[in-house]
């Protein structure tokens with residue numbers, strides 16, 4: 156095997172000056188995950204500027220069996236993009252590959268390099284009166300390549316699907332350094348196995364996505380937002396099914412919030428509760444239409460009146476302006492931000508069939524309270540997709556460190572309940588390093604075996620993001 160110094164000098168030649176970092180301070184942001192959970196080490200950070208440079212780097216790594224840790228915006232929450240602590244591999248950051256290669260309003264498609272920031276893709280689409288619907292809290296930082304590799308979800312999945320349904324084609328560098336030119340803008344293409352699906356949600360373990368062709372949609376011209384108060388979590392799903400029936404395809408978002416979440420957001424990030432009285436549960440819903448006067452305000456008002464009459468909704472407001480709508484969304488974003496000021500917390504990203512959301516919340520609430528009296532669950536999220544971010548905060552009194560030691564027990568309790576309801580332990584954030592052992596615990600052996608075979612077929616030497624999703 157070649158010496159490290161020889162590998163580094165070959166890698167240095169594969170990129171320009173801006174593309175090769177070995178200085179510890181300059182490498183640090185690439186080695187650390189945002190939440191601070193993981194802090195790894197690397198021989199170097201490579202920042203290629205083209206697909207050919209990516210291919211050259213991967214070839215060198217394949218020949219020298221050097222592990223590669225692909226990285227986008229590094230906003231992932233599962234430890235997927237950061238290297239291990241042993242420092243034996245390189246980080247390959249796509250951040251310089253941020254060009255839009257093509258945008259076609261007639262095809263309703265955009266082809267962009269993997270390092271494009273999500274918000275920039277949204278803007279590029281908007282400039283030609285089209286919508287790229289993926290939207291999430293990290294959109295100012297996360298990248299298209301990262302979104303695809305995690306099959307990101309977010310707030311508009313209900314109407315537009317998750318990233319998987321937005322990808323038409325990809326270009327990728329395989330673990331042996333060859334380039335796969337799979338950029339196609341076809342809606343119909345039944346020519347054998349749909350190989351791009353392996354890379355979507357592959358978390359960088361099967362290859363490096365260098366570009367993608369993505370699906371665009373008509374730009375909404377009217378958006379209506381409502382904030383509704385409920386007295387029972389059991390009513391949430393009945394309300395959702397009514398909303399869907401009443402609005403057809405125009406329901407874009409249906410988010411659940413709890414009183415505890417709103418209190419946290421009010422206390423720590425200064426948002427305002429638009430409803431005077433207090434209720435245990437809230438729904439933030441959005442409808443949109445590509446027609447300027449699509450009549451959705453009227454259907455939303457009718458829906459609200461009917462739901463109040465049926466006793467499902469106790470009180471509610473419909474935003475009178477886009478500023479007021481923004482304030483309502485600010486509550487939803489604020490409760491995520493506020494969590495870090497509320498002591499130790501253990502976070503989960505589960506999904507269950509939509510009809511089982513209330514069952515999950517009730518069962519999990521009872522079970523964790525039995526385990527730790529006074530524990531404070533903050534259940535919120537994209538309940539229209541059955542996706543609940545089930546984050547549990549420590550009791551008001553008590554030690555943070557002691558509480559965090561309970562994480563494995565709490566994971567087991569929460570995940571057992573989700574899986575018992577035919578749910579998933581990771582709805583949208585992926586497996587990475589964080590949930591690798593949970594995955595092994597819950598997935599059927601036959602599925603793990605098939606995943607291992609796919610991994611081995613594409614990456615026989617195991618150099619591509621080793622140890623993520625599957626143990627080596």
Ligand code: FAD
Pocket residue numbers: 189224225226227228229230231232234235236249269290291292293296297298299300301302303304305306307308309310358359360362363364365583584587620623
């Ligand atoms: P990274 O974190 O850099 O990487 C994620 C994974 O993809 C890693 O395994 C990495 O190795 C791999 N990878 C990255 N780029 C490539 C590439 N080009 N080729 C191959 N592999 C690659 N996620 C949601 O799904 N829904 C949400 O609503 C949501 N909200 C969030 C809110 C906040 C405030 C934050 C901080 C995160 C949120 N996330 C959410 C998580 C995160 O933003 C998404 O997972 C996002 O898709 C990650 O993109 P990234 O570019 O940051 O990827």
Ligand code: ZN
Pocket residue numbers: 308309536537544583
């Ligand atoms: Zn989410």
